[in-house]
Amino acid sequence: MEENKFVVKIGPPRLTRFEKARIIGARSLQLALGAPPFIPIPVGVTDPITLAIKEIESKALPISIRRMLPNKDYQDIPIHYLLDAF
Template structure:
Protein backbone atom coordinates (compact mmCIF):
# COMPACT_ATOMS: atom_id res chain seq x y z
CA UNK A 1 0.00 0.00 0.00
CA UNK A 2 1.28 3.45 -0.89
CA UNK A 3 0.94 5.93 1.97
CA UNK A 4 0.57 9.68 1.66
CA UNK A 5 3.21 11.87 3.30
CA UNK A 6 0.75 12.65 6.08
CA UNK A 7 0.06 8.99 6.78
CA UNK A 8 3.78 8.27 6.73
CA UNK A 9 4.44 11.05 9.25
CA UNK A 10 1.67 9.79 11.52
CA UNK A 11 2.89 6.18 11.35
CA UNK A 12 6.51 7.10 12.07
CA UNK A 13 5.49 9.45 14.88
CA UNK A 14 3.23 6.89 16.54
CA UNK A 15 5.88 4.17 16.28
CA UNK A 16 8.58 6.50 17.65
CA UNK A 17 6.35 7.23 20.65
CA UNK A 18 5.90 3.50 21.25
CA UNK A 19 9.65 2.93 21.05
CA UNK A 20 10.36 5.81 23.44
CA UNK A 21 8.00 4.23 25.98
CA UNK A 22 9.87 0.90 25.79
CA UNK A 23 8.21 -1.08 23.00
CA UNK A 24 10.45 -3.77 21.50
CA UNK A 25 12.39 -2.70 18.43
CA UNK A 26 11.80 -4.86 15.35
CA UNK A 27 15.11 -4.20 13.53
CA UNK A 28 18.78 -4.50 14.38
CA UNK A 29 19.74 -1.00 15.48
CA UNK A 30 23.22 0.30 14.60
CA UNK A 31 25.45 1.05 17.60
CA UNK A 32 25.15 4.85 17.53
CA UNK A 33 21.43 5.16 16.79
CA UNK A 34 19.51 6.26 19.89
CA UNK A 35 16.78 8.55 18.55
CA UNK A 36 13.36 6.81 18.48
CA UNK A 37 12.39 8.71 15.31
CA UNK A 38 15.44 7.37 13.45
CA UNK A 39 14.66 3.84 14.64
CA UNK A 40 11.01 4.20 13.56
CA UNK A 41 12.11 5.45 10.14
CA UNK A 42 14.45 2.47 9.81
CA UNK A 43 11.55 0.13 10.62
CA UNK A 44 9.34 1.95 8.12
CA UNK A 45 11.96 1.67 5.38
CA UNK A 46 12.28 -2.07 6.00
CA UNK A 47 8.46 -2.42 6.01
CA UNK A 48 8.34 -3.79 9.57
CA UNK A 49 6.10 -1.24 11.29
CA UNK A 50 3.11 -2.99 12.90
CA UNK A 51 0.76 -0.08 12.14
CA UNK A 52 -1.66 0.06 9.23
CA UNK A 53 -3.97 2.69 7.77
CA UNK A 54 -7.66 2.02 7.18
CA UNK A 55 -9.21 4.19 4.49
CA UNK A 56 -12.90 4.56 3.96
Protein backbone atom coordinates in the same frame (compact mmCIF):
# COMPACT_ATOMS: atom_id res chain seq x y z
CA MET B 1 -3.64 -21.37 -9.54
CA GLU B 2 -4.30 -17.62 -9.43
CA GLU B 3 -2.25 -15.35 -7.24
CA ASN B 4 -4.30 -13.09 -4.96
CA LYS B 5 -3.16 -9.56 -5.76
CA PHE B 6 -4.07 -6.88 -3.25
CA VAL B 7 -5.70 -3.81 -4.80
CA VAL B 8 -5.75 -0.41 -3.13
CA LYS B 9 -9.26 0.87 -3.85
CA ILE B 10 -9.26 4.06 -1.76
CA GLY B 11 -6.60 6.73 -2.19
CA PRO B 12 -3.23 6.57 -3.88
CA PRO B 13 -1.38 3.24 -4.14
CA ARG B 14 1.44 4.60 -1.98
CA LEU B 15 1.90 5.89 1.55
CA THR B 16 1.07 9.61 1.72
CA ARG B 17 3.32 12.01 3.60
CA PHE B 18 0.59 12.49 6.22
CA GLU B 19 0.21 8.75 6.81
CA LYS B 20 3.98 8.36 7.02
CA ALA B 21 4.25 11.21 9.54
CA ARG B 22 1.52 9.72 11.70
CA ILE B 23 3.10 6.26 11.66
CA ILE B 24 6.55 7.66 12.51
CA GLY B 25 5.10 9.73 15.36
CA ALA B 26 3.09 6.88 16.85
CA ARG B 27 5.91 4.35 16.56
CA SER B 28 8.55 6.72 17.95
CA LEU B 29 6.31 7.39 20.97
CA GLN B 30 6.01 3.64 21.54
CA LEU B 31 9.79 3.24 21.29
CA ALA B 32 10.39 6.17 23.66
CA LEU B 33 8.08 4.54 26.22
CA GLY B 34 10.07 1.30 26.12
CA ALA B 35 8.49 -0.82 23.38
CA PRO B 36 10.90 -3.34 21.87
CA PRO B 37 12.10 -2.47 18.34
CA PHE B 38 11.20 -4.75 15.43
CA ILE B 39 14.70 -4.49 13.95
CA PRO B 40 18.15 -4.66 15.51
CA ILE B 41 19.18 -1.18 16.64
CA PRO B 42 21.78 0.19 14.18
CA VAL B 43 25.07 1.41 15.59
CA GLY B 44 24.90 5.06 16.57
CA VAL B 45 21.09 5.34 16.52
CA THR B 46 19.73 6.63 19.82
CA ASP B 47 16.79 8.70 18.58
CA PRO B 48 13.39 6.92 18.55
CA ILE B 49 12.31 8.91 15.47
CA THR B 50 15.30 7.68 13.48
CA LEU B 51 14.66 4.12 14.63
CA ALA B 52 10.98 4.39 13.62
CA ILE B 53 12.02 5.58 10.14
CA LYS B 54 14.44 2.65 9.84
CA GLU B 55 11.63 0.25 10.81
CA ILE B 56 9.41 1.68 8.08
CA GLU B 57 12.19 1.49 5.49
CA SER B 58 12.84 -2.17 6.36
CA LYS B 59 9.09 -2.98 6.13
CA ALA B 60 9.17 -4.49 9.61
CA LEU B 61 6.08 -2.78 11.04
CA PRO B 62 2.88 -4.86 11.18
CA ILE B 63 0.62 -1.81 10.82
CA SER B 64 -2.43 -1.25 8.62
CA ILE B 65 -3.76 2.09 7.41
CA ARG B 66 -7.54 2.63 7.45
CA ARG B 67 -8.59 4.89 4.60
CA MET B 68 -12.14 6.19 4.84
CA LEU B 69 -14.55 7.81 2.42
CA PRO B 70 -17.19 10.40 3.37
CA ASN B 71 -19.94 7.77 3.06
CA LYS B 72 -18.18 5.72 5.81
CA ASP B 73 -16.80 3.08 3.43
CA TYR B 74 -13.26 2.14 4.35
CA GLN B 75 -10.37 -0.10 3.42
CA ASP B 76 -7.69 -1.43 5.76
CA ILE B 77 -4.37 -1.55 3.90
CA PRO B 78 -1.22 -3.16 5.35
CA ILE B 79 1.61 -0.67 4.93
CA HIS B 80 3.90 -3.12 3.14
CA TYR B 81 1.58 -2.84 0.11
CA LEU B 82 1.88 0.95 0.22
CA LEU B 83 5.66 0.88 0.62
CA ASP B 84 6.12 -1.31 -2.47
CA ALA B 85 5.09 1.65 -4.65
CA PHE B 86 8.25 3.62 -3.76
